[in-house]
Amino acid sequence: xxxxxxxxxxxxxxxxxxxxxxxxxELRRERGAVLRGVPETFDxxxxxxxxxxxxxxxxxxxxxxxxxxMIELEGETVLRSKPVIGYLxxxxxxxxxxxxxxxxxxxxTRMDYLAPLFNELVFSxxxxxxxxxxxxxxxxxxxxxxxxxxxxxxxxxxxxxNGMDIAALSMMVYGFREREGVLAFFxxxxxxxxxxxxxxxxxxxxxxxxxxxxxxxxxLDAMPERxxxxxxxxTGQPIWRERSQGVGVITPEQxxxxxxTGPILRATGVPWDVRRDMPYLFYDQVDFDVIVxxxxxxxxxxxxxxxxxRESMRIVHQILDQMPAGDYRVQDKKVTPPPRARIDxxxxxxxxxxKLFTEGMKVPEGEVYVAVESPRGELGCFLxxxxxxxxxxxxxxxxxxxxxxxxPHMMRDGLVADAVxxxxxxxxxxxxxxx
Amino acid sequence: xxxVLGLPADVAASESRGQQVLHPSRDxxxxxxxxxxxDAGFAMCVDLTAADYLTNPNRRLPxxxxxxxxxxxxxxxxxxxxxxxxxxxxxxxxxxxAPSLYDLHPGTEAMEREVYDMFGIxxxxxxxxxxxxxxxxxxxxxxxxxxxxxxxxxxxxxxxxPKAH
Numbered sequence: 001x002x003x004x005x006x007x008x009x010x011x012x013x014x015x016x017x018x019x020x021x022x023x024x025x026e027l028r029r030e031r032g033a034v035l036r037g038v039p040e041t042f043d044x045x046x047x048x049x050x051x052x053x054x055x056x057x058x059x060x061x062x063x064x065x066x067x068x069x070m071i072e073l074e075g076e077t078v079l080r081s082k083p084v085i086g087y088l089x090x091x092x093x094x095x096x097x098x099x100x101x102x103x104x105x106x107x108x109t110r111m112d113y114l115a116p117l118f119n120e121l122v123f124s125x126x127x128x129x130x131x132x133x134x135x136x137x138x139x140x141x142x143x144x145x146x147x148x149x150x151x152x153x154x155x156x157x158x159x160x161x162n163g164m165d166i167a168a169l170s171m172m173v174y175g176f177r178e179r180e181g182v183l184a185f186f187x188x189x190x191x192x193x194x195x196x197x198x199x200x201x202x203x204x205x206x207x208x209x210x211x212x213x214x215x216x217x218x219x220l221d222a223m224p225e226r227x228x229x230x231x232x233x234x235t236g237q238p239i240w241r242e243r244s245q246g247v248g249v250i251t252p253e254q255x256x257x258x259x260x261t262g263p264i265l266r267a268t269g270v271p272w273d274v275r276r277d278m279p280y281l282f283y284d285q286v287d288f289d290v291i292v293x294x295x296x297x298x299x300x301x302x303x304x305x306x307x308x309x310r311e312s313m314r315i316v317h318q319i320l321d322q323m324p325a326g327d328y329r330v331q332d333k334k335v336t337p338p339p340r341a342r343i344d345x346x347x348x349x350x351x352x353x354x355k356l357f358t359e360g361m362k363v364p365e366g367e368v369y370v371a372v373e374s375p376r377g378e379l380g381c382f383l384x385x386x387x388x389x390x391x392x393x394x395x396x397x398x399x400x401x402x403x404x405x406x407x408p409h410m411m412r413d414g415l416v417a418d419a420v421x422x423x424x425x426x427x428x429x430x431x432x433x434x435x
Numbered sequence: 436x437x438x439v440l441g442l443p444a445d446v447a448a449s450e451s452r453g454q455q456v457l458h459p460s461r462d463x464x465x466x467x468x469x470x471x472x473x474d475a476g477f478a479m480c481v482d483l484t485a486a487d488y489l490t491n492p493n494r495r496l497p498x499x500x501x502x503x504x505x506x507x508x509x510x511x512x513x514x515x516x517x518x519x520x521x522x523x524x525x526x527x528x529x530x531x532x533a534p535s536l537y538d539l540h541p542g543t544e545a546m547e548r549e550v551y552d553m554f555g556i557x558x559x560x561x562x563x564x565x566x567x568x569x570x571x572x573x574x575x576x577x578x579x580x581x582x583x584x585x586x587x588x589x590x591x592x593x594x595x596x597p598k599a600h
Contacts, residue, residue, distance in 0.1 A: 010571075011570065011571045012565065012571035012572070013563065013565035013571065014565050014566060014567065014571050023562060023563070025562035025563075026562040026563040028562075029541070029544065029562050029563065034541040035541070085567060085568065086566075086567060086568040086569060086570070089568040089569065091577055093553075093578060094577055094578055094582075094584060095584075097584075098584055129452050130452065256478050256479050256514070257540060257541050257542060258541055258542040259479060259480055259481060259540065259542030259543070260542070261481070270514065272514050277514075277517045278517055278519075365494070365495070366451055366452055367451050367452075368451060368452045368454065369454060369482070369510055369519070369521060371481070371519075378481060380481065380482055380510070382482065382484060382508060382510070384486055386491045386494070392486070392491055393486040393487075395482075395484045395508075397481065397482045397484075397510070401545060401546075401549075402481075402542055402545070402546075404545070405541075405542055405544060405545055434568055435568075
């Protein structure tokens with residue numbers, strides 16, 4: 001029976017194999033030896049008899065979904081590690097080729113489920129670049145408001161799950177409480193807590209509801225006190241610092257070589273934030289700081305996210321001051337469906353409505369890559385249009401997919417208990433990794 | 436624009452919606468990326484993917500670039516210059532192989548596996564070229580245009596054989 005089970009779960013070359021079946025190049029990568037500076041030889045390394053390969057996941061509670069990490073252990077020390085992914089693969093890029101541009105956001109919003117608005121944003125921005133339409137200012141400010149609030153909710157969830165992973169369970173409850181506050185506002189605006197389909201090519205689905213300003217202020221006013229609570233519970237707390245300082249260190253050179261972005265890159269001291277360095281929306285009109293770390297360890301990654309919550313709050317305050325009046329979606333009948341009431345009185349509106357929802361909008365031929373700064377790093381969308389109403393190729397560059405590759409580097413020669421802390425400090429979202 | 440970014444002048448270039456695109460041949464591809472990394476400061480490879488142009492062969496390409504079925508699309512980023520450049524490399528259907536960027540940008544490891552998995556393009560010099568998203572024994576490459584959507588028999592390991600009707 002055990003033999004059968006082994007055969008059924010074997011993923012062949014995708015798995016971490018015993019050393020005698022692994023090529024030297026792959027061994028070096030699984031050892032996290034890229035850019036370590038010393039030529040890695042394996043003569044002094046233990047043999048297969050002295051080590052043990054274990055599976056972490058895909059159902060392990062600390063793996064944030066269905067991440068499976070195979071780890072080679074010697075005692076409690078991690079020698080090699082390899083993420084095995086694909087358990088949540090649902091072919092979203094292929095599905096995207098079969099949906100019109102108007103249906104596209106419903107698909108991509110399900111990728112990074114902790115920051116769905118960013119996926120919608122990047123897809124909509126790519127479509128708009130291909131179309132060449134200018135989105136009205138109010139729509140862009142609404143997009144900024146919603147994505148910055150989403151960044152807050154995503155980062156508090158990170159702090160919550162990170163706490164859970166190192167057994168600080170009260171943090172888990174606090175973090176989700178803050179997240180629910182933001183999600184309640186999202187529900188009021190978009191109708192849904194997650195998978196909103198709110199940001200669409202041409203603008204946003206609906207204007208902000210009456211009283212939105214008070215709701216946002218209520219969220220913002222409650223946060224500073226809560227963040228102080230986090231500081232008390234985590235930042236200055238000796239156990240937490242022991243668990244995270246000096247753990248999972250990665251250098252700027254390694255992070256750049258591995259394509260890591262977001263808090264992982266910034267934790268190493270590289271001040272790179274797409275919002276500031278290649279501004280989109282109106283990020284060049286708001287004032288905020290790009291937070292960087294020094295040591296590139298687990299603690300820096302935590303501290304950066306906590307500080308980014310404060311920066312996002314700063315941005316939201318400025319958005320509240322600067323929110324203009326006007327259209328919340330572009331008044332181009334070929335892009336935006338007419339309001340429901342117009343259909344009853346205008347033949348033309350009915351035709352536009354019918355055409356948009358049966359055929360979709362024709363997008364000029366071309367290809368474009370657009371990137372935004374999601375809570376996890378650079379979220380990119382590469383769209384190829386052949387002039388029809390559906391993308392010819394839709395590619396989402398999920399930051400978690402790249403960031404996951406830093407894990408063998410962070411885990412190298414660490415303890416298996418720190419492996420959990422490392423996984424959660426990368427904050428991978430498997431929906432985005434596997435797509 | 437080309438001079439400002441320090442892009443190699445001997446590679447065919449074009450522009451798409453204001454974005455810089457280079458079209459190196461498959462043989463020059465790695466050398467171009469090396470030059471861009473070492474001389475022009477494009478230190479980061481932010482994306483590596485592919486597109487299958489089976490049903491769209493008449494796309495616009497600069498003169499001298501022979502369209503092929505597959506196209507590798509590589510996104511490079513310069514943190515110092517705050518600039519991006521995209522590479523499009525033609526890969527023929529008859530010989531779907533390409534050199535690996537692993538030695539220049541180790542971060543392309545998972546992306547090249549994904550492209551191999553989804554498009555069946557084989558990367559020479561890749562340390563561990565195996566499927567990454569689909570199961571190890573999956574047949575076909577899903578993002579190819581001749582791979583249909585829906586009505587695909589579900590392939591599970593050790594699944595019972597379908598009963599004869």
